Amino acid sequence: MGxxxxxxxxxxxxxxxxxxxxxxxxxxxxxxxxxxxxxxxxxxQAGLDYAHEQGIAILEKKLAQLKLSDISGDSRVLHxxxxxxxxxxxxxxxxxxxxxxxxxxxxxGLQVSISNAFAELDGDWRVKFLFVSRDHGSFxxxxxxxxxxxxxxxxxxxxGKPTISTSDCSVRISKVRVLFSGRLGWLYNxxxxxxxxxxxxxxxxxxxxxVAKSVQNELQTYIQTxxxxxxxNAKIGLDYALVAPPRATAQSLDLYLxxxxxxxxxxxxxxxxxxxxxxxxxxxxxxxxxxxxxxxNTACIAYHKAGALVFEITEATIPKDVGFKLDTSVFxxxxxxxxxxxxxxxxxxxLSAPTAPFLTIGPGGISFQPVVxxxxxxxxxxxxxxxxxxxxxxxxxxxxxxxRSGRIVGSLDVGRIRLSLKDSAVGTFQVQLLQTVMxxxxxxxxxxxxxxxxxxxFPLPLLDRIQLSNTLVKFYQNFLMLGADVHFQPQA
Numbered sequence: 001m002g003x004x005x006x007x008x009x010x011x012x013x014x015x016x017x018x019x020x021x022x023x024x025x026x027x028x029x030x031x032x033x034x035x036x037x038x039x040x041x042x043x044x045q046a047g048l049d050y051a052h053e054q055g056i057a058i059l060e061k062k063l064a065q066l067k068l069s070d071i072s073g074d075s076r077v078l079h080x081x082x083x084x085x086x087x088x089x090x091x092x093x094x095x096x097x098x099x100x101x102x103x104x105x106x107x108x109g110l111q112v113s114i115s116n117a118f119a120e121l122d123g124d125w126r127v128k129f130l131f132v133s134r135d136h137g138s139f140x141x142x143x144x145x146x147x148x149x150x151x152x153x154x155x156x157x158x159x160g161k162p163t164i165s166t167s168d169c170s171v172r173i174s175k176v177r178v179l180f181s182g183r184l185g186w187l188y189n190x191x192x193x194x195x196x197x198x199x200x201x202x203x204x205x206x207x208x209x210x211v212a213k214s215v216q217n218e219l220q221t222y223i224q225t226x227x228x229x230x231x232x233n234a235k236i237g238l239d240y241a242l243v244a245p246p247r248a249t250a251q252s253l254d255l256y257l258x259x260x261x262x263x264x265x266x267x268x269x270x271x272x273x274x275x276x277x278x279x280x281x282x283x284x285x286x287x288x289x290x291x292x293x294x295x296x297n298t299a300c301i302a303y304h305k306a307g308a309l310v311f312e313i314t315e316a317t318i319p320k321d322v323g324f325k326l327d328t329s330v331f332x333x334x335x336x337x338x339x340x341x342x343x344x345x346x347x348x349x350x351l352s353a354p355t356a357p358f359l360t361i362g363p364g365g366i367s368f369q370p371v372v373x374x375x376x377x378x379x380x381x382x383x384x385x386x387x388x389x390x391x392x393x394x395x396x397x398x399x400x401x402x403x404r405s406g407r408i409v410g411s412l413d414v415g416r417i418r419l420s421l422k423d424s425a426v427g428t429f430q431v432q433l434l435q436t437v438m439x440x441x442x443x444x445x446x447x448x449x450x451x452x453x454x455x456x457x458f459p460l461p462l463l464d465r466i467q468l469s470n471t472l473v474k475f476y477q478n479f480l481m482l483g484a485d486v487h488f489q490p491q492a
Contacts, residue, residue: 137182
């Protein structure tokens with residue numbers, strides 16, 4: 001019926017205001033879940049305020065398309081008798097929302113408040129009663145001082161996706177006024193209070209029902225677009241499942257995610273636990289992401305298990321501008337035996353990590369000291385490989401992290417590499433003589449290769465149609481924090 005449609009219009013605001021809240025400081029909050037998260041998303045009050053603005057815009061668009069059904073009924077009026085009335089061609093003329101707000105409520109969820117809302121409609125009326133067979137005209141309906149308060153409860157399902165539902169709802173409408181015009185409009189205005197009372201009761205009873213349905217059918221569907229798994233490539237996946245229900249504080253809304261990389265072919269338990277993650281009280285951005293050292297170290301383990309930390313250097317992989325020829329004639333200057341055993345033969349290095357690198361995060365940034373095995377081969381005329389020597393390479397590596405297009409991107413910078421000889425099929429030689437050669441090979445081939453992959457990035461856990469801007473990166477002990485403002489792109 002038409003009143004129910006108006007109730008939908010009133011209740012739609014609560015849904016729209018929350019549409020962007022599940023993507024996202026105040027005082028420091030230490031995580032107290034049974035399992036520490038590897039990744040945290042925090043929506044600040046600024047983010048909730050932006051959601052409010054977007055909700056208003058969405059509501060205005062929805063109201064412009066709103067179709068209200070006809071209203072009809074029978075009433076018995078003193079001194080008049082039984083009256084049958086019909087209200088048709090209802091048109092929403094005005095809708096004011098002077099005060100609306102989304103507020104996080106500690107240990108509850110979100111509170112959506114609407115105060116002093118006002119709606120005005122007009123349309124056509126038709127009545128029939130005892131001494132006037134039929135009459136018709138136009139009418140004006142005003143709904144004033146509408147107060148709605150909705151509490152949204154946040155949780156998670158068995159797959160680790162967030163859930164949202166209406167835990168409480170209350171509606172109060174102070175005034176409904178109907179003014180009839182037409183030949184006998186003055187007469188029908190005598191019993192307008194009967195219709196007004198009925199409209200107010202129906203509106204108050206229908207608003208919360210429609211809010212609950214909208215939250216379940218639309219908002220719940222939208223927040224389920226939060227990806228709990230992401231396929232990085234053919235070998236690696238990323239788990240963003242919630243490890244605890246979302247938590248509201250007085251100033252923010254926090255989501256605690258697993259934040260764990262894994263090998264698609266060989267997923268197994270990570271041999272260490274995430275450290276506690278306490279986000280600082282920053283509040284300039286709408287949303288903050290906290291990524292602990294656990295998040296990055298599980299990436300190292302996953303790539304190592306998947307066999308992705310293997311790289312081969314041949315002359316074809318060396319950039320032309322380096323001007324380096326990878327063959328035994330070059331290395332015979334440092335290893336004279338090569339000229340006798342494998343004269344003028346092309347070479348290949350196979351680089352691999354014997355163990356997964358382990359990085360640390362501190363106020364100065366991300367750093368680690370990977371160990372890389374470099375096996376050198378001579379490529380024989382029949383294309384078979386002859387092992388020459390095995391080097392162990394170590395060095396200080398630092399990482400630069402940024403955010404681009406909703407993804408964490410990075411690049412590596414390596415310092416001077418230290419060499420040691422692990423094995424040799426060409427006799428002993430002074431390993432230090434290869435220092436400059438190996439530094440050039442690593443910096444010109446391996447590092448650009450790794451940086452090209454890191455530049456592709458890893459996706460952040462974002463809801464559908466969410467874009468980030470005005471990003472920042474800060475480093476703390478055992479975690480880094482990414483801050484950003486949010487842009488929500490409504491559906492066309």
